[in-house]
Amino acid sequence: MMKKVLIAGAAGAMGQKAVALVNSLTDVELTAVLAPHATADQRAQLQLGPQVKLYQDRAQIDPKVADIWLDFTVPAAVYENVRFALDHGMAPVVGTTGLTDEQEAQLVAESKEKHLGGVIAPNFGMSAVLLMKFAREAAKYFPDVEIIEMHHADKKDAPSGTALSTAKLIDQVRPKHESSPDEVTTLDHVRGGDYHGIKVHSVRLPGYVAHEQVLFGGTGEALTLRQDSFDRQSFMSGVKVALEKVLDLDELVIGLENIL
Amino acid sequence: MMKKVLIAGAAGAMGQKAVALVNSLTDVELTAVLAPHATADQRAQLQLGPQVKLYQDRAQIDPKVADIWLDFTVPAAVYENVRFALDHGMAPVVGTTGLTDEQEAQLVAESKEKHLGGVIAPNFGMSAVLLMKFAREAAKYFPDVEIIEMHHADKKDAPSGTALSTAKLIDQVRPKHESSPDEVTTLDHVRGGDYHGIKVHSVRLPGYVAHEQVLFGGTGEALTLRQDSFDRQSFMSGVKVALEKVLDLDELVIGLENIL
Amino acid sequence: MMKKVLIAGAAGAMGQKAVALVNSLTDVELTAVLAPHATADQRAQLQLGPQVKLYQDRAQIDPKVADIWLDFTVPAAVYENVRFALDHGMAPVVGTTGLTDEQEAQLVAESKEKHLGGVIAPNFGMSAVLLMKFAREAAKYFPDVEIIEMHHADKKDAPSGTALSTAKLIDQVRPKHESSPDEVTTLDHVRGGDYHGIKVHSVRLPGYVAHEQVLFGGTGEALTLRQDSFDRQSFMSGVKVALEKVLDLDELVIGLENIL
Amino acid sequence: MMKKVLIAGAAGAMGQKAVALVNSLTDVELTAVLAPHATADQRAQLQLGPQVKLYQDRAQIDPKVADIWLDFTVPAAVYENVRFALDHGMAPVVGTTGLTDEQEAQLVAESKEKHLGGVIAPNFGMSAVLLMKFAREAAKYFPDVEIIEMHHADKKDAPSGTALSTAKLIDQVRPKHESSPDEVTTLDHVRGGDYHGIKVHSVRLPGYVAHEQVLFGGTGEALTLRQDSFDRQSFMSGVKVALEKVLDLDELVIGLENIL
Known part of the structure; x- marks a missing residue:
């Protein structure tokens, strides 16, 4: 079964590399992106196929749209993003920096309660x-x-x-x-x-x-x-590994090295 | 409980380093050596305490004398040595080279039958x-x-x-x-x-x-x-690891990297 | 006194880096370029100041225009270019590959006759x-x-x-x-x-x-x-060294390492 | 013509390596050693041929005995040793540490006056x-x-x-x-x-x-x-180079890298 992925921050430099990565994989499907400043006429430029849903606002996202929430956004947004993903049953894979130790601990605790896997990695290379x-x-x-x-x-x-x-x-x-x-x-x-x-x-x-x-x-x-x-292209090799393994986890793990 | 160790080839260059190593450890005890050419008046020179049994002939060895057979001998002797150890319930730790692939396979098979652990390592560094x-x-x-x-x-x-x-x-x-x-x-x-x-x-x-x-x-x-x-002194760090782990194994393992 | 430089191949990838380099130096002045396919309306794009002569054809070049002929062209052109430079009293600095051993020997011989310096370097890094x-x-x-x-x-x-x-x-x-x-x-x-x-x-x-x-x-x-x-940007450090030293030489030297 | 060498400190660890080196070279000849604590019956043990003069006291040394003074002694002796060498026309090659900057400056000044070469090297590797x-x-x-x-x-x-x-x-x-x-x-x-x-x-x-x-x-x-x-055996490669070059120098040089 194809894993469905939403990419948050799909218009950024890393987000664009992530879009290209997911488009190139055979067992993962890009179903949606969150890109607050992107408009419909940028779809082609952002490498988004016609079936990919483009959201500008997190609140509008249909939780069924994806199994995995791949986050390459900004420090100010990442904590709320990951909470949103966990609250709605999506497994977060997070390359964005900026989470405090306390925030990480809270997110891990919530993931354990919900038996939901996830990966936060400061470095995906x-x-x-x-x-x-x-x-x-x-x-x-x-x-x-x-x-x-x-x-x-x-x-x-x-x-x-x-x-x-x-x-x-x-x-x-x-x-x-x-x-x-x-x-x-x-x-x-x-x-x-x-x-x-x-x-x-x-x-x-x-x-x-x-x-x-x-x-x-x-x-x-x-x-x-x-x-x-x-x-920075090297980061994508680790994102690929995280996408392969995240749905087999039952809690949020800090550090990609801990799921190899 | 102290693990009892017999060192075969205790008078050789590597054997002597092994004697020094075992003498320095607190959870392992040197109880016997096999040294065909060594005589009683060389005990001090070979760093052998008074309680250590000195054998010149494998056939004379009392199988109860040790739990572990640590072998730093010569290619011509190693296969019969390891068979002897397995036959008499001693776990072999082997740093001697010269075993053929067939001999290794036979020894592994025998160890499995007897649920006896062991390690053969071409390199203990x-x-x-x-x-x-x-x-x-x-x-x-x-x-x-x-x-x-x-x-x-x-x-x-x-x-x-x-x-x-x-x-x-x-x-x-x-x-x-x-x-x-x-x-x-x-x-x-x-x-x-x-x-x-x-x-x-x-x-x-x-x-x-x-x-x-x-x-x-x-x-x-x-x-x-x-x-x-x-x-070559560097080999002893791996011998120490093997001595620590060999009694927890239930078959002969080829390559120290496989028990780390 | 300012050294005057002509860059042959100024529109190519390496040539463009060379233009930027020469523009940034204080004791060297870009006075002319040879760029067969460049037109006058590309001057700004090619970083050419108003005083720089733009030649499309080698035959039109006024030999007085420069002291140094800096060549980043193509294998098919380089031999005739360097001969032209030597014939007209310009000291060649050559980063273009493709000269045969015989061609190099001929050029060196001619440079010696004329007591004219020059540098041919397969690698300017x-x-x-x-x-x-x-x-x-x-x-x-x-x-x-x-x-x-x-x-x-x-x-x-x-x-x-x-x-x-x-x-x-x-x-x-x-x-x-x-x-x-x-x-x-x-x-x-x-x-x-x-x-x-x-x-x-x-x-x-x-x-x-x-x-x-x-x-x-x-x-x-x-x-x-x-x-x-x-x-490849690293090549320019060696070009700078060659430009500094070439007018002090009195023959064509193969290999930048030979003038350090 | 064979260069004649006196080794000061010939009984020390480095001095012994120096004796072996000089004995192995074809264009240099060991003619004397200064070894305060060595006695005549140690000659063989110190690798000294029958023609080598063995001095226990610097004052007894005949200045004609050698062209080169090779010093592997101790910090307390080296300054007086090098002065003695310069005063008596021997070119010092010094591997002993312990000279102060002032002492080095004085020795260099004296060597210049006498047009006598020499090398002081903290590291001969x-x-x-x-x-x-x-x-x-x-x-x-x-x-x-x-x-x-x-x-x-x-x-x-x-x-x-x-x-x-x-x-x-x-x-x-x-x-x-x-x-x-x-x-x-x-x-x-x-x-x-x-x-x-x-x-x-x-x-x-x-x-x-x-x-x-x-x-x-x-x-x-x-x-x-x-x-x-x-x-430390690696030091001898540099001593060999110093012995080859020291008689061509006309002052004392600090640092072997300055005569290569």
Whole structure:
């Protein structure tokens, strides 16, 4: 049976990639989009087939129109969107950022009550998702670990969200670990940031795009995980995986790596 | 309860590292060694406590002496050793190479009959083991993959056993995959070896020790797994994991990555 | 004194980048372009100021119009273009490919006669140019070397031109070197291509763009040079260097690395 | 003509490697050693041929005994040793650390007066030496640069001497450079150490030995230099180069990279 998908934010940059993705899949069907500023004469430009319903207002959406609510909207809209999806029996797949920890907790609680699956992922790029998954697994065997992330010079914040998420995942599982208290630095801060004893280093250089390395060391050996994102197009590989799996879940899951 | 361990090949280079490892663990106890050429006056030199039984001949071994048979012997001895262990209710953990595919199949069959656990691992280095495990998992999402292994210039054979094992693991899981039939090479063999469509490249240079990279590429992104072995001491991290888990298994497992 | 530049092929993709580059520099002035298919009403679109002469036909060019002939045209035109430049006292800077070894030799000979400088570079990306320069220098101290180049899956030929150029440069300088004649491969071709004993490995994966590594090994140490090209825009950094230096040369030089 | 070499500190770990090196070369001859605690019956053990003079006291040394003074002694002795060499017409090649900037300046001044060559190198590993040389050269074209050095977990100080030397060399040549003043960090110190705007990151992990990377970024491209030292044996490649070149110099040079 074909899974029916509604895309919220279908006119945005990521939304348009999502439309193209769903149009290209054989077991998923685009049945509706929510695009507040789109008009009927933009249908072709937005790659919407004649059978796709175009909504400008969330309130008008017929809940039967889709099984999955795929959200690439904006921080201001995402919480209400996901609540709407859960309230109306649609499984949310959310690539929009901006949910607070409290909002996420509320949405997860509601999804459990309704036994409704869903996925919220800050990063749908499969290379980043697998890197985080593998890092968490390797840290059980290699508690000594540091993270280096490298981004283009225009990125103004550091560390990257993915690097911080990776540090948090590792922190949850790695055995108790003593860092070196008697280290001496002759250049301040050269040992980088410190997240619960996990050192994090941020590199910013022109030419680079978005890259992350996790370095593990043990007696006589080392393990390195690296991912490179060259293009936001890479997000769609993870969206595809989420669309395949979301209807088999019975609660909202945070992090694509948790359903692989 | 303390697990009792017999080490076969305790006087060899790897066996000696194994003795040191078991001596350092708190939930495992070294109760016996098999060391055909060792004499009683070498006990101290071999790091054997007074309570450890020293056997020079397999036939003399009392099967009750140990729960686990840890084997670092030689290709000519390993098959009969593992059969002996299984026949006498000891769970084999085998780091010795040289078993044929047929011998492995027979031993697995026997272990199943007796519901006896065991592990045979060509490589106990956790960085290599995790690399293989992760590579197999990533290949489900990234069917485009190539392997580069790099070793010291004195290694005369190529590719390395680990690289070939990695290719086999990937081949078992990756989606059907078309390679580029219309590729043109202006320098023969520049595209490397080909294992069922997976390209394998072997580098041999002085200074290098033993390293392997698995490179995955997808639309707009890349994932790279890398492991470096600088020292055979690294094997012991995997032996420790095997000793922890082997008594919970109920059959002989090939590849440490399959019990993580 | 301002250097005057004519750009041949100013309407092409690389030519347009070159126009933007020259317009942005303070010691170089764009005085003319050769663009056979461009018309006067395209001047603004081609970023040509009112003082820039627009030629559609090489024969009409006034030799006094420029000191430097910057060529981003097509293989069929480049030889005659460079001869024209040399014949008329303009120093050629050539990014167009397609010259044969014989043609290059003739042009160099003519430039020497006329004491006229010039640069022909197959690759103007400074990361690639420096990689080649450094590789040639390192090979004097590290004769053991292998090359790995990695490109997107759509590249149909292997190895890349830069990799082959690097191998040639290394071959010219490295001390006599014995490769391992008694190597055994259990997977055919796994040791890669062989250029005079220098192994070359080509990787082709989606997601990758254009990357090259040169690996040197010596007793107890290794040196690795790597360059990544993410965008053809990178070529312009080398064009800038060539424009700065070409008028100080007194012959045509092949390879930007030879004038750094 | 054979160059005659005296090795000071010939009984130490590095000194012994130096003795083996000189014994293996065809154009250099070991004529004397200074080894305060060595006795005549240790000659064989120290690999000293019958013709090699063994001095226990610097004052006894006959200045005619050697052309080159190769010093692998201790910080407390090195300054007086190099002065002695210069005073007596021997060209010093110094691998001992511990000279202050003032002492180095004095020794250089004296060498210039006497037109006597010499080399003082904190690091004789050719991979590190070439890395520093190439980094300085690349920085002219790529002013955006960061350094990552990685060492074993037992190294208590950070950054490494080589990383700091690299930063200093780059700082001397790179064009004026503005760093990002409006950067926001959500994890303190994550951007690493800062040497005149050059970011330096130190990684400390078990398994690692001694490694350094210099990362350059430019529009659409990146250049990475990496060196790995696995073994102190690697120092001897640079000592060989210094022995070859030192008699052609007419002053004391700091840094092997300055005579390549």
